[in-house]
Amino acid sequence: MKHLRQRVLVTGGAGFIGSHLCERLLDAGANVLCVDNFFTGSHDNIAHLLPHPQFEVMRHDVTFPLHVEIDAIYNLACPASPIHYQHDPVATTKVSVYGAINMLGLAKRTGARILQASTSEVYGDPAVHPQPEAYWGNVNPIGPRSCYDEGKRCAETLFFDYHRQHKVAIKVARIFNTYGPRMHPHDGRVVSNFIVQALSGKPLTLYGDGAQTRSFCYVDDLVDGLMRLMATPGDVTGPVNLGNPEEFTMRDLARLVVELTGSRSELTHLPLPEDDPRQRRPDIAMARSLLNWSPTIRLVDGLERTIAYFRRQTNAWGLQGLR
Numbered sequence: 001m002k003h004l005r006q007r008v009l010v011t012g013g014a015g016f017i018g019s020h021l022c023e024r025l026l027d028a029g030a031n032v033l034c035v036d037n038f039f040t041g042s043h044d045n046i047a048h049l050l051p052h053p054q055f056e057v058m059r060h061d062v063t064f065p066l067h068v069e070i071d072a073i074y075n076l077a078c079p080a081s082p083i084h085y086q087h088d089p090v091a092t093t094k095v096s097v098y099g100a101i102n103m104l105g106l107a108k109r110t111g112a113r114i115l116q117a118s119t120s121e122v123y124g125d126p127a128v129h130p131q132p133e134a135y136w137g138n139v140n141p142i143g144p145r146s147c148y149d150e151g152k153r154c155a156e157t158l159f160f161d162y163h164r165q166h167k168v169a170i171k172v173a174r175i176f177n178t179y180g181p182r183m184h185p186h187d188g189r190v191v192s193n194f195i196v197q198a199l200s201g202k203p204l205t206l207y208g209d210g211a212q213t214r215s216f217c218y219v220d221d222l223v224d225g226l227m228r229l230m231a232t233p234g235d236v237t238g239p240v241n242l243g244n245p246e247e248f249t250m251r252d253l254a255r256l257v258v259e260l261t262g263s264r265s266e267l268t269h270l271p272l273p274e275d276d277p278r279q280r281r282p283d284i285a286m287a288r289s290l291l292n293w294s295p296t297i298r299l300v301d302g303l304e305r306t307i308a309y310f311r312r313q314t315n316a317w318g319l320q321g322l323r
């Protein structure tokens, strides 16, 4: 997975996953162009990369065309948490659809390979567990989540049509829940919520009895999967699920966070929301066979690193900053 001297564009490069990807691409010898409009990303996420001679940043909104010379594109630009993507749903659909058209057009013109950061949300409220790539999903086209789910589904359609019609070399990754340092503290996801609650001494909120399960992939594992997918032969397009199939109950996750933070926070229960799935888990057989990939970082180790990050942020911003 050497990227020596390759010019690699990362859209959404100042975000949570994108900033880790930029870092790893630089380590692999690539020239990295990070393009971001800083809607949910931040300068802090990439500040440590700025002195690197092979790193460049451009403030740009991918819903507008971009003219650069490039060898490979990782298309990550899109707000990823419900709080952020429902803030301006029309803009969310635009970033997925216009963003895909603009980046695919760029790939077509330059002959670059292009990887799309798609999502497990394309499976919607799945009727099949765990979800293999062959499952077409069960998505509501008109609900408040549809701007994200359907936007990402349309982006996948565009990727495959540019591949069939214009021979663009595409790779589609369907990413499941990912966590790690540089997650946004206020994006409402369970891992960051629990950590922020524990560090600020507030009760950790469990919905229902907390017996519902989720699976979480540490960001370094995910980035490794994305880079492996990008390095596959031209005939490999995906979609490929990338996620951690190991399941944890929310109650166990909350207890683990309390233990690892050394917090005195208690667990509190709220009613289960109507659309809360009991279980969500990826089938990663394809990633195992095509990419020789599976997650390697245990939840306890990933949580420790994530907690250390939030602790540093807490010290930098003061506890108020995390509330």
Ligand code: NAD
Pocket: 011, 012, 013, 014, 015, 016, 017, 018, 035, 036, 037, 038, 039, 040, 041, 042, 060, 061, 062, 063, 075, 076, 077, 078, 079, 080, 081, 095, 117, 118, 119, 120, 174, 175, 176, 177, 178, 179
């Ligand atoms: P993030 O919000 O931290 O990163 C998204 C980045 O895209 C941000 O830096 C944001 O400023 C940028 N962006 C948003 N709109 C833009 C625009 N119009 N032009 C340019 N930049 C724009 O989210 P993340 O968790 O790092 O997610 C990255 C990608 O991975 C997203 O496409 C997301 O849908 C996908 N994904 C993430 C997860 C997860 O668990 N984090 C799961 C599935 C899929």
